[in-house]
Amino acid sequence: MSRSKTSWHHLPPEIRNDIISLVPLLGGRCSRLATVSRDWHSIIEPLNFADISLTVPRLADLDSRAILFRKRSQIRYVWFRVELAQYDCTQCDTTDSSFRGLDNDFIADAFESLFTTLSAWEPRGDLILDISVYSPSDNQHWFKHLSFRSDGSLGECSSPRGHEQDTTPINDPAHGWVAGRQVVPPGWRAIEQTFEEIMTEGPFDDEEPEMQWWRSLPLVPVVGVVLLRQQTRRRWKPVALANMLTRFPNMKELCYEPWREWNIFQVFTDRRNTGNQTLMESFSSTKLGKLTIFENFNESYPGRFSQPLMDREPDPAVSEKLANASLHLTTLSASFMVDAGFFFAARQDSWKWEKLTSLVLTSRVLTHYADPSDIDNMLRDAAAAALKMPSLDTMELWNGRWGVAMLFRYQRARNGQSVIITVRGTSVFSLGVAATEAWDMVARQHRHGRVVVQTSLIDPCAIRCHGDAIRHLGLSTDVVRPVSLRQILSEHDLQA
Secondary structure (H helix, E strand, O other): OOOOOOOHHHOOHHHHHHHHHHOHHHOOOHHHHOOOOHHHHHHHHHHHHHEEEEEHHHHHOHHHHHHHHHOHHHOOEEEEEEEOOOOOOOOOOOOOOHHHHHHHHHHHHHHHHHHHHHOOOOOOOOEEEEEEEEOOOOOOOOOOOOOOOOOOOOOOOOOOOOOOOOOOOOOEHHHOEEOOEEOOOOOHHHHHHHOOEOOOOOOOOOHHHHHHHHHHOOOOOOEEEEEEOOOOOOEOOHHHHHHHHHHOOOOOEEEEOOEOOOOOHHHHHHOOOOOHHHHHHHHHHOOOOEEEEEOEOOOOHHHHOOOOOOOOOOOHHHHHHHHHHHHHOOEEEEEOOOOHHHHHHOOOOOOOOOOOOEEEEEOOOOOOOOOHHHHHHHHHHHHHHHOOOOOOOEEEEEEEEOOEEEEEEEEOOOOOOOEEEEEEEOOOOOOOHHHHHHHHHHHHHOOOOOEEEEEEEOOHHHOOOHHHHHHHHOOOOOOOOHHHHHHHHHHHHOEO
């Protein structure tokens, strides 16, 4: 390169750094650019290793493990991809689970290797660990809309086939796909195949040995954030998660996006000893500051099990356990697995959310057919809880599904402005006198004047699913990871 006054080397160092740091945003290949010069290498290499994708074979390779350890100080995000065995059309719609036994052993070995590797890293507590469990065959049969992406991949190709660039419309009538759209939904056997419970048939003979195994894994203090996104269709056992999360002593943030059960199994998933109640209770003994729970669902799945479409009926005990565990949080968002009414009803007089600044919950009563008095009572209970939240900036109560998008938002005043309450949705509801007075009291406690209520309508025809509801409501908090929302919307775009 010429050493003229306009050459690279004559630019101030801070400008050179700014230019190179923009390259990844423009679609540059960092690994190639690092070879341009020694200057470029010293700047680009940390960018190249900041976010990595880690597969089980790579983790087992001695050379790869040596590189990981050598570059560990540069790594800030690890997408751990547990890619299960591939399967063909003879296995994509079957009740035969004999071929899945190897997957269970593979999963156990994968996590043991991961935890052992990361346990040797410095306990800095800032690593983001993003875990996905899937088979590369999952989007080759009935579920062609599935994509498997890293958490920061919003700028990638929108093809539903993951990393592929092919935009040719999919034609596979045998699996219900014609001209790029899913015209026949998958049957219940295909759904159960893709949504199978993780390690349900081994390698442990009983649940207790499995839980002991999770608790025996090495501590991983380098991890500060854990992501369990909805692109993992396979279902985690809540009690297994509760035990796994104990291995992250410095975990400050958790995003958990499980899939809703569609039959009697939901009752067992919510129960106390092994289900969601146990998971909620476990959060009390962590260092969590930010917790996001988003229970994803597809409204067409219950029909494949000959079940009527109905609202999710959250277990009151799950909401109660979460309410208690949330007392030490700064940010909480919980959608569909819990209900705002049950959450606020669980409040005890002695409770106080000293650090909570943002609370987002779903509520079943926020629908067009709800009794106005039920909505009013829930909002009064919400205001009573808000009085116990001295640091609260925002509370959002919402609901969303096909044809329904409803939002109540309380936003603390700033710069001498009035407190704003937003009421927005596919149908209008007015705050009753009692609810209005309750929220006036909250505003006064926060040393503001009376509240100002702003209302607006959303066209119900624009709401095809809960993903559309999130987009149209304009929630101030990410109730689901942005890449997950994009995947949810893409899935419904491809349904006929």
